[in-house]
Amino acid sequence: MNASSNFFIGIDVSKPFFDASLMAVIDHQKQSIETARFDNTADGLKAFAKWLKSFKVSMDQNTLVVIENTGIYHRLIWSFCNKKGLSLHIGNAAHIKWSFGIARGKNDKIDSIRICKYACKEADTLKASAVLNPVLMQLKDFMTSRTRLLSQINSNKQYIKELKNINDPTVQKVIEQAHRTAIEGIAQSIKDIEALINKIIAENIELKHNYDLLITVPGIGHLTAVYLISCTTNFSAKITGKQLACYAGVVPFEHSSGISIKGRNRVHHMANKELKKLFHLSALTVIQYYPEFRTYYNRKKEEGKHPMSILNAIRNKIALRVVAVVNHQKPYVNNQLIAA
Structure with missing residues (x-):
């Protein structure tokens, strides 16, 4: 691939699919932007790879991919870029949006084009995101699951408390028993997740080392x-x-x-x-x-x-x-x- 050729790809990710926009810069001349939509699945990424190949996109550091941080929906693309050796920047959605200036109207295709232009404009300042670490993703998912389950327990307890002063005692007893069973089940699930979290930390040397350092800081506990x-x-x-x-x-x-x-x-x-x-x-x-x-x-x-x-x-x-x-x-x- 000619060293004077660079490619900038902006991707707008949603749960079922993602829109991609591709801009080639050859000898410092911007080419027209190409767009396409793909399923946000393994098969969709295969089609995406063929699409890139049809435009002779170099699978190396001459190509920059920019996506917004969507929580979990961009992970397949993250993994794809890592495997292909593509530079990937996962940006803050608000920061990217504000860079557009005053923008009237939007849809997924337009957003991908804007992200593509943003990638080209800010290429010198954008830092490549870290390689996707499956262990850290598991840890993050377990922590999120624990927070959600804890929220469910608190919600159930609050609901029972609110009913106590206005409900018939007999009915209240039945409701409390039903919720008690649910609360105990959720509490056990939290314990199971915490055990998995502890296992991940204990089995990974790098994580365990930083964990041991962090808990020496006053006020920093296990969670x-x-x-x-x-x-x-x-x-x-x-x-x-x-x-x-x-x-x-x-x-x-x-x-x-x-x-x-x-x-x-x-x-x-x-x-x-x-x-x-x-x-x-x-x-x-x-x-x-x-x-x-x-x-x-x-x-x-x-x-x-x-x-x-x-x-x-x-x-x-x-x-x-x-x-x-x-x-x-x-x-x-x-x-x-x-x-x-």
Whole structure:
């Protein structure tokens, strides 16, 4: 393949199918964009490969594929790109959307074309996403399943509680018995999933090593450590503490403009809410059990700071320590990073 030829592919993924747009750049000249739709299945990817071959797309680093992060629906394409040696960037959907500027109207084909143009325009700044790790995907799915099942238990318990004050005692007893059976079954399922999570961590050397480092950080328990590993792909991207804090939504940003808007600094609503909740629980724990953080909390409170503002600062501190122990590969002990 001519070294002066580059290919940019934008893919809009949905559950049943995906739309692909292909732009070739030959000798710095953009060619017309080709589009097609394929089933989001193994057979659909075979057809996609033949389509790329018909346009003589190079299956190497001269081709860049960009897709939006759809949670689970893009995984087949992710695996396909890894096997074919294609550079793949899995982008934040909101970031890609905002890059379009003011856009009127949309459909899957148009979105794929816009993503294709975005890939060409931002090619020099886009970083290739990590290779799909089946073990980490299993861990992430198990953690998500655990959260969903726990939510079902809480929902059932709340429903029973709401009925208790208004229901006939006889009817209430029957309902409670029926829900008790369901709750016990779900609780057992959660235990089974937790056993699988523990098995994955124990059997994988890299995961176990970072897990052991994370739980040395004050406030970071078993579930928080596992969730951090799953949502950061075991810190493979070498993120900074500030990046993790931003991702968790615990970094305050200035909110002002000229002389008319003088708002207080505040965190952004775009965040991983589950991670933010876990960091919040960690902050409550360290205030109660760690003198370093308890002293900090009391001092700031005496200075007149709002309790939630102080808690957010502690969440931020925990995020910074999490990344520090992983990046330095040293456990956290007595507010110092020391060799293991």
